[in-house]
Structure formats: C-alpha cells, structure tokens
Amino acid sequence: MVLKTREKLIDVARQLFAHKGIENTTMSDIANASDKGRRTIYTYFKNKREIYNAVIEKESEQLVARLRNVITTDMSPVEKLRRFIDLRIDVVADAVAHHHDNTVLRSLLMRDVKRMERIRQLAIEKELDMLKSIIREGLETGDFDPDKVDGVYASMIMLFQGIELSYMRNNFHQIGVDPARMREQVKQYIITAIQKL
Structure with missing residues (x-):
C-alpha cells in the first residue's frame, strides 16, 4: 500500500510536470490529481524538489x-x-x-x-x-x-x-x-x- 501510494504520487507528478512545468505545479495540484491529501504527500516527500528527484x-x-x-x-x-x-x-x-x-x-x-x-x-x-x-x-x-x-x-x-x-x-x-x-x-x-x- 505504501509503495503503491508513493508510485502513484510520482506518476501523477511526472504527468503534471510534463503538462504544466515544474514551476507551475504545486503540491496541491499533485494532491488533487492523485486524489490524496497534501498531508499524505508530505508523508512521502518533504517538498516538490524531492518529488522531482524521485521522478x-x-x-x-x-x-x-x-x-x-x-x-x-x-x-x-x-x-x-x-x-x-x-x-x-x-x-x-x-x-x-x-x-x-x-x-x-x-x-x-x-x-x-x-x-x-x-x-x-x-x-x-x-x-x-x-x-x-x-x-x-x-x-x-x-x-x-x-x-x-x-x-x-x-x-x-x-x-x-x-x-x-x-x-x-x-x-x-x-x-x-x-x-x-x-x-x-x-x-x-x-x-x-x-x-x-
């Protein structure tokens, strides 16, 4: 479950980064697109840079x-x-x-x-x-x-x-x-x- 959630967040972030650009993608965007709360994202990643590096x-x-x-x-x-x-x-x-x-x-x-x-x-x-x-x-x-x-x-x-x-x-x-x-x-x-x- 933990791995699936992390992988989903990475995949959603990848798609958003591609469409909107990294600078224009917020943690809220990733949370909304992945149907997860911001708190969940911060459980796996400290910040957007960490998600970017995971991608x-x-x-x-x-x-x-x-x-x-x-x-x-x-x-x-x-x-x-x-x-x-x-x-x-x-x-x-x-x-x-x-x-x-x-x-x-x-x-x-x-x-x-x-x-x-x-x-x-x-x-x-x-x-x-x-x-x-x-x-x-x-x-x-x-x-x-x-x-x-x-x-x-x-x-x-x-x-x-x-x-x-x-x-x-x-x-x-x-x-x-x-x-x-x-x-x-x-x-x-x-x-x-x-x-x-």
Missing part, C-alpha cells in the same frame, strides 16, 4: 531496467554487446512509439531540458557500468582487443544520444537514414571497432 530517478531506472537482463545471459560477450545495443535503441524507440499520440514524453523533453539531462546522466552512469561489464567479460574471453576498447565507452554514449535525438525528433527520413539499417550499422561499427582479429 528523475524512476525515469532513469526505466531507461536501463531492460538492459540489466543482458548482463546475466549465457550469450557470448559479442552477442551480449549486440543485444545491449538493440535493447538500448529499443528503449528509446518504444518510448517514442508508446507516447506518439501522447504529448507527455515530448513535453518533458522540450519543456524541461535540464530535467531530461539529469535523467539521461543517471541512465548513462548505469549504462556505463553494464557496458563495462560486457566489455570486461569480452576482454577476459579474448573476444575484444584491449588496445581498442578505451574510446568505445564515450563513442557509444554519443552514438546513443544522437540516435535518441533522431527518434524524438522523428527525423530519420529528413536526414536520409533508415532506422533498421542504422541499427545494424551501429552494431557492426562498434563490434568491429573492438573485436579481436
């Missing part, structure tokens, strides 16, 4: 939850890396497709760039840990070349950010890129860059 943490966690499963599979490090890249692209593609007719995601992205950067930063830290785990395993098995892996982390993060932006702007056609082909090219590029020959 950011939840959204960053959602971005990486699916990626965690890749680490524990019995696949080879090369296959794990391929799957990681696929899932990383899927997370963004699914989020955009799911919210295509809903303005919440786009509002969040366009209205509060600073918030999205915080979400992205938290997600990047978690992604990097998972990515390093896959690459470390690949180094141990001899699949990846130790002389080639240094620059791969930053390169992958930048590639993913560019892909995210294209999905969010829905500008693949405009820039002359087929998303399915791009996905295969990204996997091939990264794996070729670090694979031991």
